[in-house]
Amino acid sequence: MDLQLTHKKALVTGSTAGIGYAIAKLLAAEGAAVILNGRKQEDVAEVVAKIRQETGNDEVSGVAADFSKKEEVERLIAQVPEVDILINNVGIYEQVAFEDISDEEWFTLFEVNVMSGVRLARHYFPKMLHKNEGRIIFISSESGLNIPTEMVHYGMSKTAQLSVSRGLARLTKGTKVTVNAVLPGPTWSRANENALQAQAQQSGKSLDEVEQAFFEERRPTSLLQRFASAEEVAAMVAYVASPLSSATNGAALRVDGGIVNSII
Numbered sequence: 001m002d003l004q005l006t007h008k009k010a011l012v013t014g015s016t017a018g019i020g021y022a023i024a025k026l027l028a029a030e031g032a033a034v035i036l037n038g039r040k041q042e043d044v045a046e047v048v049a050k051i052r053q054e055t056g057n058d059e060v061s062g063v064a065a066d067f068s069k070k071e072e073v074e075r076l077i078a079q080v081p082e083v084d085i086l087i088n089n090v091g092i093y094e095q096v097a098f099e100d101i102s103d104e105e106w107f108t109l110f111e112v113n114v115m116s117g118v119r120l121a122r123h124y125f126p127k128m129l130h131k132n133e134g135r136i137i138f139i140s141s142e143s144g145l146n147i148p149t150e151m152v153h154y155g156m157s158k159t160a161q162l163s164v165s166r167g168l169a170r171l172t173k174g175t176k177v178t179v180n181a182v183l184p185g186p187t188w189s190r191a192n193e194n195a196l197q198a199q200a201q202q203s204g205k206s207l208d209e210v211e212q213a214f215f216e217e218r219r220p221t222s223l224l225q226r227f228a229s230a231e232e233v234a235a236m237v238a239y240v241a242s243p244l245s246s247a248t249n250g251a252a253l254r255v256d257g258g259i260v261n262s263i264i
């Protein structure tokens with residue numbers, strides 16, 4: 001299937017690793033002019049070179065910006081004034097007991113996970129409406145619906161993204177612009193790997209045993225009963241970013257391995 005993404009300009013935030021990296025690579029493989037982002041210039045440059053080499057796409061570039069710093073986001077916007085596709089992927093998460101989450105941590109998660117997408121959309125969305133063309137995709141999470149007890153602040157931020165996404169979609173009425181949210185379930189990433197490895201070391205269990213216990217005890221409703229790969233999530237995102245998805249708007253699309261125990 002041709003996703004018709006050739007030369008479309010796509011900004012993917014937080015894309016030097018994990019789900020963002022897989023999305024950026026797939027869009028580049030489909031011919032899009034992808035702009036990568038991470039916090040450190042040297043990491044961004046390294047991943048730009050890697051994706052260029054792996055996909056043969058020379059239109060891949062990158063901008064370093066830390067989404068916990070408003071002025072760096074403004075600098076990114078100045079460097080990338082217009083895009084056809086905005087993927088609000090950047091997001092941070094850490095397991096913390098509710099009583100131990102400080103005010104600062106609540107605000108940091110809101111700043112990085114929610115305001116990142118708000119600030120970028122505030123700039124790019126009116127331009128998309130003006131051109132009558134564009135795609136905005138928020139990478140939310142099943143945690144926005146199944147609020148995890150071990151990171152309530154993260155659940156809050158992922159629900160907030162759904163609200164912003166749906167609100168913006170309503171503002172596209174009658175245009176060819178779409179705004180959707182994609183909700184991954186547990187997905188294999190550096191952060192998850194680090195957390196599971198630490199648990200394996202503490203308990204003396206193997207990584208496989210810790211993964212199995214995670215699904216049995218913490219995510220029993222998962223139908224997949226394993227972590228998805230970042231590539232499995234990226235496939236959905238690339239389709240939604242493409243012109244082929246023109247009748248999908250204002251949706252919360254689950255790539256959650258069936259973890260959310262409801263039909264809609």
Ligand code: NAD
Binds near residue numbers: 038039191
């Ligand atoms: P990850 O930790 O593997 O990758 C994070 C990427 O974001 C890296 O490129 C990192 O450099 C960048 N980054 C982190 N903080 C940044 C900041 N302040 N400014 C700029 N870049 C920053 O993350 P992931 O697991 O791939 O998650 C990506 C998105 O998917 C997040 O929004 C997350 O909430 C969501 N998600 C992840 C999972 C999962 O299980 N991995 C499940 C559901 C949703």
